[in-house]
Amino acid sequence: MGNAKQTIARRAAQELRDGQIINLGIGLPTMIANYVPAGIDVVIQTENGGIGVGPAPAPGCEDRDRANAGNQPITLVAGGSYFDSATSFAMIRGGHVDSTFLGTLQVDEEGNIANWIVPGGLLAGMGGAMDLVTGAKIVHIVTEHCARDGSSKLMQRCTFPLTGANEADVIITERAVLRRFAHRGWVLEEVAAGYSLADIAACTELAYTVADDVKLDAFGADEAAAEKAARSVLGL
Amino acid sequence: MSIAIGGFIGQGDPLTLIDYLKTMDVGDLTVYENDAGYRDRGTVELVNQGKVKKIVASHVGTTPDIAKAMNEGRLEVEATPQGTLAEMLRCGGAGLGGFLTPTGIGTIAEEGKQIVELNGRPFILVPAARCDIALVRAHRGDTWGNLIFRGTSRNFNVPAAMCADYVIAEVENLYTMGELDPEAIHTSGIFVDAVVRANVSYCTVRDEPLEAAARSK
Numbered sequence: 135m136g137n138a139k140q141t142i143a144r145r146a147a148q149e150l151r152d153g154q155i156i157n158l159g160i161g162l163p164t165m166i167a168n169y170v171p172a173g174i175d176v177v178i179q180t181e182n183g184g185i186g187v188g189p190a191p192a193p194g195c196e197d198r199d200r201a202n203a204g205n206q207p208i209t210l211v212a213g214g215s216y217f218d219s220a221t222s223f224a225m226i227r228g229g230h231v232d233s234t235f236l237g238t239l240q241v242d243e244e245g246n247i248a249n250w251i252v253p254g255g256l257l258a259g260m261g262g263a264m265d266l267v268t269g270a271k272i273v274h275i276v277t278e279h280c281a282r283d284g285s286s287k288l289m290q291r292c293t294f295p296l297t298g299a300n301e302a303d304v305i306i307t308e309r310a311v312l313r314r315f316a317h318r319g320w321v322l323e324e325v326a327a328g329y330s331l332a333d334i335a336a337c338t339e340l341a342y343t344v345a346d347d348v349k350l351d352a353f354g355a356d357e358a359a360a361e362k363a364a365r366s367v368l369g370l
Numbered sequence: 371m372s373i374a375i376g377g378f379i380g381q382g383d384p385l386t387l388i389d390y391l392k393t394m395d396v397g398d399l400t401v402y403e404n405d406a407g408y409r410d411r412g413t414v415e416l417v418n419q420g421k422v423k424k425i426v427a428s429h430v431g432t433t434p435d436i437a438k439a440m441n442e443g444r445l446e447v448e449a450t451p452q453g454t455l456a457e458m459l460r461c462g463g464a465g466l467g468g469f470l471t472p473t474g475i476g477t478i479a480e481e482g483k484q485i486v487e488l489n490g491r492p493f494i495l496v497p498a499a500r501c502d503i504a505l506v507r508a509h510r511g512d513t514w515g516n517l518i519f520r521g522t523s524r525n526f527n528v529p530a531a532m533c534a535d536y537v538i539a540e541v542e543n544l545y546t547m548g549e550l551d552p553e554a555i556h557t558s559g560i561f562v563d564a565v566v567r568a569n570v571s572y573c574t575v576r577d578e579p580l581e582a583a584a585r586s587k
Contacts, residue, residue, distance in 0.1 A: 182378045182522050183522045183525045184521070197575075198381065198523075198574045199382070199509070199520040199523040199574045200521040200522060201381050202522075205379050205380060205381070205408065216519075216522060216524055218456075218524045218525060218528030218529060218556070219456035219526045219529060220456040220529045221528075223452065223456050223457065226453060246476075256437045257430070257437070257447060258430060259430055260449060260451055260452075261428050261429040261452050262428065264453075264454075264473050264474050264477060265451050265453035268474075268475070269453075269472075295477065296476060296477040296478075298476070298477065299475065299477065
């Protein structure tokens with residue numbers, strides 16, 4: 135589903151609150167910056183040592199000393215600054231970052247997150263993810279609902295080594311939004327266009343309850359329509 | 371021998387010093403660095419030469435040869451959370467024995483480590499890292515070793531410059547003492563033992579255009 139990532143990024147951006155300091159993981163989470171709603175002003179921290187990350191520089195204006203943690207060229211907005219890695223993680227671990235958005239391999243019923251290594255796979259390393267899930271006040275997991283083999287990433291219990299225990303607060307996929315509460319556990323709050331409550335139940339292994347005011351067709355309509363149009367053009 | 375190396379996947383990597391290390395007859399190195407460089411440049415080159423036995427890093431995914439070296443049993447990688455690694459180096463330079471971090475509780479990062487409960491919350495006790503040598507790179511430096519970094523190239527260069535018995539800085543722009551603004555120094559020369567000029571082709575911004583510098587000589 136080619137538009138899944140856009141759907142997720144667009145919906146994730148709706149979580150942003152004015153004035154928040156946020157950190158976006160590499161890949162899909164970085165796309166969230168493209169969908170910040172009008173009237174919402176957020177400050178983006180990048181863990182390699184910058185705060186106030188702005189738009190990408192114009193072609194030809196890239197600077198090797200101004201890049202994000204994924205090595206993409208950046209600019210800083212007014213008020214931004216640079217700092218060293220020990221200071222950057224003082225910000226992150228110290229609870230000064232309001233919210234982080236990270237992709238994952240697995241997330242489970244207890245809010246455990248596994249996003250850095252597949253057993254038997256190649257080791258890349260956790261980078262700053264363990265510090266981010268520990269230190270950020272709200273941890274948003276932004277991920278496609280299922281892995282490539284079709285199995286649910288929203289599991290009863292993570293089987294891969296954890297990035298953080300009991301840290302996930304919100305899960306945003308192309309199909310649904312779930313939020314975790316201290317006593318109720320995971321609550322299904324929104325279902326995307328093109329999916330039913332039964333669809334979500336069929337592709338979700340972690341236990342959850344459905345919110346009384348669950349929103350159906352809550353998001354993803356634009357992408358679903360675009361996908362449908364594209365498929366009809368292709369004669370599929 | 372242990373070496374701390376500054377930089378972050380190419381941002382502020384001390385490539386001039388790494389190039390020099392490539393020509394030296396050294397081996398059995400333990401490297402403390404955020405990563406192993408970017409693509410085929412950086413510490414990964416020392417690994418390919420067989421000089422490195424172990425890397426303590428947060429992420430080695432930007433240098434494909436590292437995976438190969440690990441699979442062939444030529445290299446040990448100790449994956450360490452990025453903030454923990456930065457603080458290990460900072461503490462090593464600050465004379466602290468170690469520190470307590472909440473990062474990694476309930477994960478394999480706590481394996482083999484002591485857990486300390488403080489105010490009802492568990493922390494991992496992480497020993498500081500004190501290294502024999504550190505290699506860093508700065509935008510500006512003076513002959514006493516005062517350093518000024520530029521943009522996101524500050525990163526691990528600051529904690530790396532603190533943590534070693536002998537610290538070598540390569541600088542893009544070299545000044546005599548007194549030329550740099552004392553208010554603007556990021557790393558005091560007290561931490562730095564030697565300063566060399568960075569290879570011009572690795573410099574991002576020269577304070578003075580090269581042609582002008584050549585003319586004035």
